[in-house]
Amino acid sequence: MIRALVVNQILRSVADRAIKTHRCILAKNSKVFRKMFEQTEMIEGVTGEVTIIDFKPEPVQAMLEFFYTGEVNKDVLEKHVEAIFSIAHKYQVLPLKYECEVFMTNLIGKE
Template identity: 45%
Template sequence: MMNSMGRKYEDNEDRLRILKKSFIKMFEKETLADFVIKIDDETINTHRCVLAQNSEVFKRMLGQNMIEAKIGEIKIVDCSIDCFRAMLEFFYSGEIEINTFEKLGEDLYAIADKYEVVTLKEVCEQYMAMSIKFFAISFV
């Protein structure tokens, strides 16, 4: 199969990599962003559909007549900007960097739990389990 520029797609992994890059770019460039996250004095522009697809809490909030849905923004008071941004990066890429876990692991798990992001909770649990095993092995 050829893409619009005449480049042949090698396989599904290639297509998935291209799709992932386009989602990351959409987040980074804030392309057609339609929702604002405010944390302290900073803002993150994002997409309602991405929030709702990845978080049951956002799905309920944005699918109902809640004030946040009407005005297109929410103020987050119990999470750092770095932690929330890491969760959003997971929404757009499906991945979390190891160094992000090392810095924000417990906080990331807590926010994933609060916003009912099941896949991120599972990834955090796996990382924490590996960390415990590594810690235990290093003492043997």
């Protein structure tokens, strides 16, 4: 199980843009990704690829940046906060979802 999580993973998103990442990073940060890799009948566990077609590349990249650094670029967050919030919700990335909530709350407070 642990050995399987160390293998490189490829995320494919809109426009067939491939983003290389590590399976263990995805599994550590998202219960949804972890379940994908644990279940041998899921294609993601077999092929080593996860295809994300319902989000543009920017929120996918922002989520990965958060996985690796614990932060999201402020400019990217400002431009794509709703999409980043949505992807964080879909893949159950609670700390990223919280960061988006705080950011949106601060925007409301300024208006």
